[in-house]
Amino acid sequence: MQSTSLRYFYEAAQAGSMRAAGDKMGVAVSSISRQIAQLETEFGLPLIERGRRTIKLTQAGELAVNYYRRSLAERDVFDSQVQDLRGMRSGRIDLAMGEGFINAAFSQVLSSFLSRSPDILVSTVAARTAEVARMVVEDEVHAGLVFHVPADPKIRVKASVDQPIVLLVRPGHPLDRPEPVRLADIAAHRVCMPPEGFRIRQIIAQAEAAEGVWLKTALTANALLLLKELAKSGDCVTLLPRITAAPELIAGTLKAIPIAAPALETTSINLITRLGRQLPAAALKLLTMIEASLRKGAGDAALA
Numbered sequence: 001m002q003s004t005s006l007r008y009f010y011e012a013a014q015a016g017s018m019r020a021a022g023d024k025m026g027v028a029v030s031s032i033s034r035q036i037a038q039l040e041t042e043f044g045l046p047l048i049e050r051g052r053r054t055i056k057l058t059q060a061g062e063l064a065v066n067y068y069r070r071s072l073a074e075r076d077v078f079d080s081q082v083q084d085l086r087g088m089r090s091g092r093i094d095l096a097m098g099e100g101f102i103n104a105a106f107s108q109v110l111s112s113f114l115s116r117s118p119d120i121l122v123s124t125v126a127a128r129t130a131e132v133a134r135m136v137v138e139d140e141v142h143a144g145l146v147f148h149v150p151a152d153p154k155i156r157v158k159a160s161v162d163q164p165i166v167l168l169v170r171p172g173h174p175l176d177r178p179e180p181v182r183l184a185d186i187a188a189h190r191v192c193m194p195p196e197g198f199r200i201r202q203i204i205a206q207a208e209a210a211e212g213v214w215l216k217t218a219l220t221a222n223a224l225l226l227l228k229e230l231a232k233s234g235d236c237v238t239l240l241p242r243i244t245a246a247p248e249l250i251a252g253t254l255k256a257i258p259i260a261a262p263a264l265e266t267t268s269i270n271l272i273t274r275l276g277r278q279l280p281a282a283a284l285k286l287l288t289m290i291e292a293s294l295r296k297g298a299g300d301a302a303l304a
Contacts, residue, residue, distance in 0.1 A: 008035035009047060010068045013061065016054050039064070069139045073277050076142075080280030092121045093283045096132040097145035098199075100224050100244040101269075109293045113286050120282050129199035136274050142283045145290065147199050147241055148267040159271040159291040163241045165203060165264040167257040168227075168248075170234045180258040183213040190218035192227050192236035204239055207263035228254065243269065243297050269294055 008031070012021040018032045025032075040047050047061035057065065080091055097106075110122060127135070132144040137154045147163070149155060167186060169175050175185060193215075194201045208214050218236055221227055227238040228245055232253050239259070248254035259265070271291055273279060279287070 005035040005039040005042070006064065006068050008032045009039050009061075010065055012036065013048075013055055013057060013065050018055070073139045073274075076280055077278045080282065091119075091280060091282055092123060093280070093286055094123045094125075094141040095143055095145065095286075096125050096127055096135045096141045098129060098132065098147055099126045099222070100147065100241065101145050102126060103244075104247065105293055105297050106290075109286075109289050113289055117282060117285075122286070128197060130197075133272065136272050139274060139277065142273065142277075142279055143287055144272045146270050146272060148203060149199075149270045149272055154275050155272050156275040157270050158273050158287060159294070161269045161291075161294045163243050163267055163269045165200065165239050165259065165267055166242045167237055167239055167259055168231045168245050168254050169237045169257060170232055171252065171255055173234060173237065173255070175237060175257060176255050177257065180260040182260050183207060183211045183215065186237065186239075186259070187213050187215050189216070190236045191215045192219045192221065192230045192238045193217055194224070194227070195220045195222055198222070200240065203263055203267060207259075207261040210263055211261060239264070241267065241269070243294075246297055 008021070008025075008027075011025055012018050012032055015021040015024055018029045018036075022029045022032055036047060043060055043064070045060040046058050047064055049056045049058060110124075114120070114122065125135075125141070129146045129149060132141075132146045133149055133152060133155060135141045136144040137152070143158070149157065167175060167181055175181055175189065193204065196202070196205075204215070219230065224240060224244055227236075227240065228248055230236045231238045232248065242249070242256050245254050245256065249256055271287060271294070273287075
């Protein structure tokens with residue numbers, strides 16, 4: 001298969017249309033159309049369904065896209081191995097993660113890694129759990145860091161750290177107590193939570209359904225920092241993984257109260273990769289450092 005034709009087809013499939021792919025690549029739509037037609041001639045099968053404004057892949061098109069993704073991942077590993085043989089440490093690592101992991105501890109890990117590998121480019125993107133999982137499965141990133149990833153046969157959980165969802169309150173709040181609280185106790189107070197599309201919110205909904213208790217949501221925000229600030233002010237309480245509030249817990253500006261609800265007590269942080277994907281040596285090194293930081297952070301938060 002012609003690598004140029006396959007690349008143009010892949011970019012069009014990813015972008016959803018030839019025009020969007022052309023804008024991204026800086027080439028004419030006619031060039032992309034011609035390359036796809038050439039690839040279809042080589043295959044002897046149609047790769048996209050005609051007569052649509054957006055691209056819909058045929059079964060052959062799906063095979064071609066998956067083949068190209070695998071070839072990109074294999075080339076990534078090959079380049080890394082060649083660089084190691086040459087004694088070089090250049091390359092690129094792509095990571096996706098939930099917004100709650102963007103904190104001082106993660107910044108310290110990146111700083112430490114970059115100081116040891118100055119020629120490595122690390123690219124990070126924040127996204128919801130479902131989007132991170134998709135990016136991992138489709139080889140858009142080397143690895144993902146998420147909260148309690150749903151089961152997926154295409155995903156390998158490289159590391160998992162237990163991390164319950166807890167109630168975060170200001171010191172002296174009526175729910176600031178040594179024993180675990182129940183959802184029924186929390187229901188009597190104003191609660192600030194992430195939007196419904198967030199994985200944390202989905203798990204809280206499971207706990208509500210299991211207990212037959214529905215929390216009084218006063219505000220939703222996709223920024224965890226805002227949720228913590230509102231809890232610190234005492235205007236609301238919030239439910240988040242303990243590790244996301246590690247700095248506040250250590251400083252004593254927030255208190256973490258265990259919640260007596262099985263769905264919230266058995267959650268975890270997951271470092272994920274695509275099942276079967278070989279990662280470059282530099283990526284493996286960074287993931288090992290991230291895992292060590294997660295385990296330390298979880299321990300520090302639990303002691304706070």
